[in-house]
Amino acid sequence: MSETLTENRKRQPRSPLSGVKFDDSAPLLEVENLQVEFHTRDGIAKAVQGVSFTLNAGETLGILGESGCGKSVTAQAIMGILDTPPAKVTGGQVRYRGVDLLQMDEKTRRHVRANKIAMIFQDALSSLNPVFTVGWQLGELYRQHAGASRKEARAKAVELLEMVGIPAARDRVNDFPHQFSGGMRQRVMIAMALALQPDIIIADEPTTALDVTVQAQVMALLADLQREMQLGLILITHDMGVVADVTDKICVMYAGHAVEQANVYEIYERPGHPYTKALLESIPRVDQKGEELTAIKGLPPALVNPPPGCSFHPRCAFARDRCKTDEPPLYQLPGNRESACHYWEEVLNS
Amino acid sequence: MGRYVARRLIQFIPVILGTLFLLHLLSTLTIQVVGDPVRALFGENAPPAAVIDQMRADYNLDDACLEQPGNPCLGLFVDRLGQYAGGDFGINFRGRAVTEMFIERFPVTVRLTIIALVFETVVGILMGVLAGLRKDKFADNFVRFFTVALVAFPTFVFGTLAQLFIGLQLGLELRNSDWAPDWLGQMLNVGYNADYPWLSLVLPGVVLGSFSLASIARLTRTSLIENLRSDYVRTARAKGLRTRRIVGIHTLRNSLIPVVTYIGIDIGLLLGGALVTEGIFNIPGVGQLVWLAIQSNDTPVIIGVVTILTIVFLVANLLVDILYAALDPRIRYE
Numbered sequence: 001m002s003e004t005l006t007e008n009r010k011r012q013p014r015s016p017l018s019g020v021k022f023d024d025s026a027p028l029l030e031v032e033n034l035q036v037e038f039h040t041r042d043g044i045a046k047a048v049q050g051v052s053f054t055l056n057a058g059e060t061l062g063i064l065g066e067s068g069c070g071k072s073v074t075a076q077a078i079m080g081i082l083d084t085p086p087a088k089v090t091g092g093q094v095r096y097r098g099v100d101l102l103q104m105d106e107k108t109r110r111h112v113r114a115n116k117i118a119m120i121f122q123d124a125l126s127s128l129n130p131v132f133t134v135g136w137q138l139g140e141l142y143r144q145h146a147g148a149s150r151k152e153a154r155a156k157a158v159e160l161l162e163m164v165g166i167p168a169a170r171d172r173v174n175d176f177p178h179q180f181s182g183g184m185r186q187r188v189m190i191a192m193a194l195a196l197q198p199d200i201i202i203a204d205e206p207t208t209a210l211d212v213t214v215q216a217q218v219m220a221l222l223a224d225l226q227r228e229m230q231l232g233l234i235l236i237t238h239d240m241g242v243v244a245d246v247t248d249k250i251c252v253m254y255a256g257h258a259v260e261q262a263n264v265y266e267i268y269e270r271p272g273h274p275y276t277k278a279l280l281e282s283i284p285r286v287d288q289k290g291e292e293l294t295a296i297k298g299l300p301p302a303l304v305n306p307p308p309g310c311s312f313h314p315r316c317a318f319a320r321d322r323c324k325t326d327e328p329p330l331y332q333l334p335g336n337r338e339s340a341c342h343y344w345e346e347v348l349n350s
Numbered sequence: 351m352g353r354y355v356a357r358r359l360i361q362f363i364p365v366i367l368g369t370l371f372l373l374h375l376l377s378t379l380t381i382q383v384v385g386d387p388v389r390a391l392f393g394e395n396a397p398p399a400a401v402i403d404q405m406r407a408d409y410n411l412d413d414a415c416l417e418q419p420g421n422p423c424l425g426l427f428v429d430r431l432g433q434y435a436g437g438d439f440g441i442n443f444r445g446r447a448v449t450e451m452f453i454e455r456f457p458v459t460v461r462l463t464i465i466a467l468v469f470e471t472v473v474g475i476l477m478g479v480l481a482g483l484r485k486d487k488f489a490d491n492f493v494r495f496f497t498v499a500l501v502a503f504p505t506f507v508f509g510t511l512a513q514l515f516i517g518l519q520l521g522l523e524l525r526n527s528d529w530a531p532d533w534l535g536q537m538l539n540v541g542y543n544a545d546y547p548w549l550s551l552v553l554p555g556v557v558l559g560s561f562s563l564a565s566i567a568r569l570t571r572t573s574l575i576e577n578l579r580s581d582y583v584r585t586a587r588a589k590g591l592r593t594r595r596i597v598g599i600h601t602l603r604n605s606l607i608p609v610v611t612y613i614g615i616d617i618g619l620l621l622g623g624a625l626v627t628e629g630i631f632n633i634p635g636v637g638q639l640v641w642l643a644i645q646s647n648d649t650p651v652i653i654g655v656v657t658i659l660t661i662v663f664l665v666a667n668l669l670v671d672i673l674y675a676a677l678d679p680r681i682r683y684e
Contacts (some may be wrong), residue, residue: 113590
């Protein structure tokens with residue numbers, strides 16, 4: 001009698017994930033030809049147009065691009081947390097261990113979040129609920145996903161806070177988000193993402209809202225934890241410095257397209273797309289003090305009625321007539337890299 | 351939280367003293383400018399001077415400062431504060447204590463307030479949540495139409511219509527029928543009935559709460575929609591929580607913060623008595639007391655009741671401020 005009681009209390013909610021056959025030999029995450037549209041008042045905006053990449057365990061992929069290029073939308077489409085409507089995933093596949101998440105029913109997919117793929121957001125202050133304590137918000141994951149009691153959840157929350165290096169975690173667990181400093185808050189976000197030991201972390205501009213010194217600390221923490229747990233990390237950023245420090249390979253996005261993919265050394269050494277080249281040239285350099293900063297002229301195109309041909313041609317230094325009419329395919333470049341530019345050879349050698 | 355409450359209580363002292371002083375200034379200035387209310391009471395048939403002097407002494411109107419316009423009568427204010435502290439808010443022109451008259455009527459107003467408040471809060475929030483979750487769908491448009499209609503109808507129109515159609519025509523049908531239970535007929539009646547102190551206030555309470563119901567529904571809707579778009583809701587979704595939990599726990603608590611502010615102000619207003627509603631349904635509440643005092647020029651009653659209501663309003667606001675801090679931790683640590 002008493003035995004059944006204890007069992008009942010400790011009963012774990014049966015996760016719908018146990019019925020899904022994940023293939024452990026398949027890559028951790030494969031995104032293939034992902035398409036996302038937004039239905040706006042002005043028409044249909046194609047926010048993501050055929051993005052593909054593969055992420056393996058222990059690998060860091062940097063997604064680079066300026067604001068509005070579809071980085072965050074790609075991330076949220078992978079997580080399945082886009083606001084639908086207005087957004088709609090219109091095509092492609094997102095395979096986790098060989099299983100397409102886009103074909104899953106919502107109940108199963110809900111359990112993929114946090115358990116398998118977790119996300120860290122840019123602004124930790126607004127991304128944490130202001131009216132609940134940090135410990136409550138961390139513990140909620142254990143209570144909702146692992147059937148933990150309040151007490152167990154709290155103990156787990158303290159553990160997590162200690163893991164991400166928050167001093168006096170036992171006391172701070174009862175504090176509210178606004179009582180933490182920016183860096184500490186982002187550590188809380190990281191702790192939240194790691195709570196259920198997922199395989200993949202998607203970090204959407206995790207350091208953009210922080211001071212430079214704190215940025216470095218948070219990035220170092222993230223990189224350490226990733227190495228330790230052999231996580232697949234997707235790092236979304238527009239900060240070329242951050243990308244260079246921690247990523248293995250880079251996917252550059254422009255106006256919803258993945259315009260170039262290569263490993264981090266190659267891309268910094270010899271960019272294969274004019275946009276990447278222009279981005280690299282626009283990084284301010286100490287040895288060019290006093291000179292004018294190089295900027296990419298013009299603005300990114302509207303996503304509702306994008307220009308025909310290559311979406312970058314109005315701002316491109318290499319553009320010819322062909323770029324105005326023919327949309328470039330993804331060319332395979334030597335050394336297992338890709339570029340969506342008709343004149344990639346010229347760019348590589350320039 | 352304890353420290354916040356303590357600080358709030360300390361802040362309360364200057365607020366209540368300041369408000370009472372302003373009220374005192376208003377009433378003394380009125381007497382100084384308009385003239386002695388005792389003399390005004392008798393009009394042309396003035397009784398002997400000795401009687402008038404006696405009455406002036408009884409009503410604390412014999413202070414010399416009351417004949418000097420602009421004199422703040424600080425001595426009188428201190429006297430009054432002492433009386434207020436002892437629960438004495440003066441006597442009316444027939445010699446009855448204002449406090450006694452107020453206590454007699456206040457429970458009715460409190461019951462009416464509770465009914466109106468429960469109705470407007472529960473139905474208002476439910477409608478607001480429904481509209482917010484089904485933005486631009488049928489439910490949202492229905493709530494929009496309904497609330498605009500409620501706000502557009504003045505209470506005296508809405509109250510009279512409710513009294514006529516629900517209280518009189520429908521109610522009479524129910525009270526005369528065999529099948530309807532007694533409570534239903536009494537609930538939908540034309541006016542206050544002391545034998546049914548709660549039931550007979552339901553219809554007036556609904557009328558009284560309907561205006562605020564519209565505001566609460568709209569406020570909840572807007573706040574919910576705004577919060578559903580917020581970053582922390584996105585985080586909650588990324589945490590793999592159920593939609594019910596995301597809306598019911600993460601979003602709703604944040605969305606209700608402005609609603610509580612509104613309800614707080616409303617409690618104070620409702621406790622001050624509802625002149626129009628109490629008039630239509632003949633409810634012997636505080637609103638009626640003030641109304642009768644104004645009509646009969648009973649100055650001490652007006653001053654006394656208004657003072658009590660001010661204190662009630664301030665205390666209600668204090669309680670809501672504390673509730674507000676319980677709901678939003680950011681307030682506590684400012």
